[in-house]
Amino acid sequence: MSISLKSKFIGSILGTAIGDALGMPVEGWSPSKIEEVFGEVREMMTGFLPEGSYTDDTEMAIGIAETIIEKGRVDPDHLIKVFMHNYDPRRGYGISTTMVFRLIEKGIPWDEASKSIFNGKGSYGNGAAMRIAPVAVFYYDDFEELKRAVYDASRVTHMHPLGIEGALIQATAIALAVRKDPRKRLDVEDFVDNLLLVCESDVFREKVKKIGRMLAEGINDKYVVVKELGNGYESFTSVPSAIYSFLLHWSSFEDAVVYAVSLGGDADTIGAMTGAISGAYHGVEAIPQRWLEKLENYEYLKSLGEKLWELKTKSK
Numbered sequence: 001m002s003i004s005l006k007s008k009f010i011g012s013i014l015g016t017a018i019g020d021a022l023g024m025p026v027e028g029w030s031p032s033k034i035e036e037v038f039g040e041v042r043e044m045m046t047g048f049l050p051e052g053s054y055t056d057d058t059e060m061a062i063g064i065a066e067t068i069i070e071k072g073r074v075d076p077d078h079l080i081k082v083f084m085h086n087y088d089p090r091r092g093y094g095i096s097t098t099m100v101f102r103l104i105e106k107g108i109p110w111d112e113a114s115k116s117i118f119n120g121k122g123s124y125g126n127g128a129a130m131r132i133a134p135v136a137v138f139y140y141d142d143f144e145e146l147k148r149a150v151y152d153a154s155r156v157t158h159m160h161p162l163g164i165e166g167a168l169i170q171a172t173a174i175a176l177a178v179r180k181d182p183r184k185r186l187d188v189e190d191f192v193d194n195l196l197l198v199c200e201s202d203v204f205r206e207k208v209k210k211i212g213r214m215l216a217e218g219i220n221d222k223y224v225v226v227k228e229l230g231n232g233y234e235s236f237t238s239v240p241s242a243i244y245s246f247l248l249h250w251s252s253f254e255d256a257v258v259y260a261v262s263l264g265g266d267a268d269t270i271g272a273m274t275g276a277i278s279g280a281y282h283g284v285e286a287i288p289q290r291w292l293e294k295l296e297n298y299e300y301l302k303s304l305g306e307k308l309w310e311l312k313t314k315s316k
């Protein structure tokens with residue numbers, strides 16, 4: 001029996017939260033510090049939040065799932081309200097996302113607020129990509145719809161084209177993973193070629209090409225991966241590393257997410273993005289039970305994946 005679509009939907013939502021919670025304690029650490037102190041992060045630990053807690057990445061993914069479930073699509077006017085309703089500053093939000101919320105509270109429309117960040121350029125932080133799993137699974141079978149929905153889910157806080165492009169590439173990786181049968185060998189070269197088709201900027205095109213070259217060379221040295229692909233808070237210094245972590249360890253959810261977190265830097269977000277792709281590929285059964293048992297709000301997160309799947313299959 002093949003892995004069910006339902007399992008893949010739930011796997012991508014829970015995969016986001018698991019990667020986020022696993023990386024949370026070492027966010028901002030260098031890969032060498034993580035290696036010295038822990039060897040590797042293979043268990044949930046306490047960090048700036050208690051063991052098994054998720055951060056803003058998952059809180060915002062929840063907001064997107066709630067909007068799709070309530071509205072049947074990504075309605076940006078509704079989404080920004082849900083984001084602000086759910087906002088818990090203890091979860092470590094990006095600086096400019098917090099600024100956008102403050103401006104909206106003062107009465108500025110969201111599109112103006114989002115655009116005003118970074119001298120009118122908008123943010124290219126990875127905040128749009130980190131939360132995209134609900135959109136990606138919901139539109140996994142229709143690229144044009146996916147692109148439109150990613151745009152709407154991103155621009156409420158991330159107006160910079162690179163912020164949105166990062167979310168689109170991450171969403172495309174998740175959508176491709178949903179479509180693949182995990183019992184067959186993954187053709188990583190073909191996967192990278194498909195991602196290249198959605199790249200719009202030279203910045204991302206060069207990074208995605210580099211992913212292909214590095215995989216062909218079999219590079220798994222995390223210091224080389226951080227140097228070449230990054231471990232930062234920008235979309236283009238984290239989305240490529242998350243995709244690389246998945247493709248290097250496509251056959252194991254656990255190994256992919258542990259590797260992503262080992263890169264350090266924005267470890268929770270890189271972990272969340274790798275978890276979203278790998279969870280969409282393997283389905284929820286591949287996520288270690290010992291991690292799920294520790295995860296905050298496990299039942300609710302699972303129910304969001306289930307509801308997205310119900311809505312998707314009902315609308316067919």
Ligand code: AR6
Nearest residue numbers: 093094095096097118121122123124125126127233266269
């Ligand atoms: N120009 C220069 N630097 C920029 C620009 C720009 N246009 N846009 C982003 N940056 P932010 P997020 C840099 O604040 O995307 C949290 O830990 C700048 O250094 O929009 O919502 C989350 O969990 C800025 O501080 O945040 C995520 O892991 C940084 O990118 C992460 O932060 C992040 O952009 C990003 O969340």
Ligand code: MG
Nearest residue numbers: 055056057268
């Ligand atoms: Mg975070």
